[in-house]
Amino acid sequence: MNKPGRNDPCYCGSGQKYKKCHMPLDQQKEKERRDWTAAAEFLRRDLLKFARDERFATAFAQALPLYWNELYTIENAEEMSQDEALRFFDWFMFDYTLEDGTRPLDAYQTDRREDLATTQQAVLDKWAAEVSAAWAYTLTDYDAEQLVVNDFMTGETFAIQEPGGRGLVEIGEVILARLVPVYDHLEFSTTAAYLPAKEITDLAAKLAEARQTDAQTHPEAIQSDFMRRHNHLLIHHALEQAKIQGRPPVACLDPNRPDKAMQKVVHTMKKRFK
Ligand SMILES: [Zn+2]
Incomplete structure (x- = not known):
């Protein structure tokens, strides 16, 4: 929506000047x-x-x-x-x-x-x-700066503000990410990963099986608890697919992509652990 000028009539139709009506x-x-x-x-x-x-x-x-x-x-x-x-x-x-x-x-x-x-x-x-656990979402639509996605398991719909657009992801493909609320919208909490169409394969079956198994040890668990305890399965699935598709894990593609800040974090943790 284009903002009216201070002295223009307000967009709400009150007949007042914008500055006297909705501007503040x-x-x-x-x-x-x-x-x-x-x-x-x-x-x-x-x-x-x-x-x-x-x-x-x-x-x-x-x-x-x-x-x-x-x-x-x-x-x-x-x-x-x-x-x-x-x-x-x-x-x-x-x-x-x-x-x-x-x-x-x-x-x-x-x-x-x-x-x-x-x-x-x-x-x-x-x-x-x-905020719910990092999870899998199917891209169903994109609209300017918004990605419309469905929870891969429950089908619940979310709109995500993403100024970078959909990137490489096509409709029907799966985004692995965490959604965080910021003011009046949802954003990714950090870099998202995705599963190309041919790499989604049996993910739904795997998650359904994990949910069943989880119900035996955690009969009271709600979906969000289950997601938090099992979302590493999504990454495991992505890694397994990389192997099947014959591409090396992302990390091996370019051994010379130094990131000093991140390496510092990792070095610090290694030193602390030893
Ligand atoms: Zn107004």
């Missing part, structure tokens, strides 16, 4: 949107920093091979590409369950919340309480 409210909303976007950006960076905390060294070493199905372990962690490392740390902070039953995100909330600005606190609280 629009400006307020615009400011809130900017604040939320900035707070979300800050949190993404700060959560990544927090993941380096010494207390997570052992958990980090245990989580790596679980997430990557042994492709990466503490021994070769620095071979993760930047995108892989970002996805791993995103999963580690939001979805990995520590020995005491909490997530690293919960520890961040306990330790750091009071040092944050008000909007940062609001975003953090929303993310800690509402």
Whole structure:
């Protein structure tokens, strides 16, 4: 929608000048949107920093091979590409369950919340309480800056704000990502991965089987608990498909793609673990 000029009639049809009608409210909303976007950006960076905390060294070493199905372990962690490392740390902070039953995100909330600005606190609280596990979503439509997706298992529909557009993903293909609320819309929490059409294969059957097995040990589990405990299966499936399709795992494609910031995180964790 094009904004009217200050002295133009307001778009709501009240007959008032814009500046006397909806302009103050629009400006307020615009400011809130900017604040939320900035707070979300800050949190993404700060959560990544927090993941380096010494207390997570052992958990980090245990989580790596679980997430990557042994492709990466503490021994070769620095071979993760930047995108892989970002996805791993995103999963580690939001979805990995520590020995005491909490997530690293919960520890961040306990330790750091009071040092944050008000909007940062609001975003953090929303993310800690509402954000669901990283998951698989089928792309069903795209519309300018929005991707319309369906939950791969439940079919629930979401619209995701993604200024970068759909990238390589075609309708019907599967996006592996976490959706986080930012102000009035959903975004990806970090770099998304995707499954090309021919690599989706038996993913639905695998997840259905995992859900059944899970129900035996966790009869009370709701779908979101199941997702959190099993979403590494999505990455395992993607890795298995890469093998079947005869392409090397992404990490091997370009051994010379240094990412200093990410390597620093990994080196720190390795040192702490030893
Ligand atoms: Zn108005």
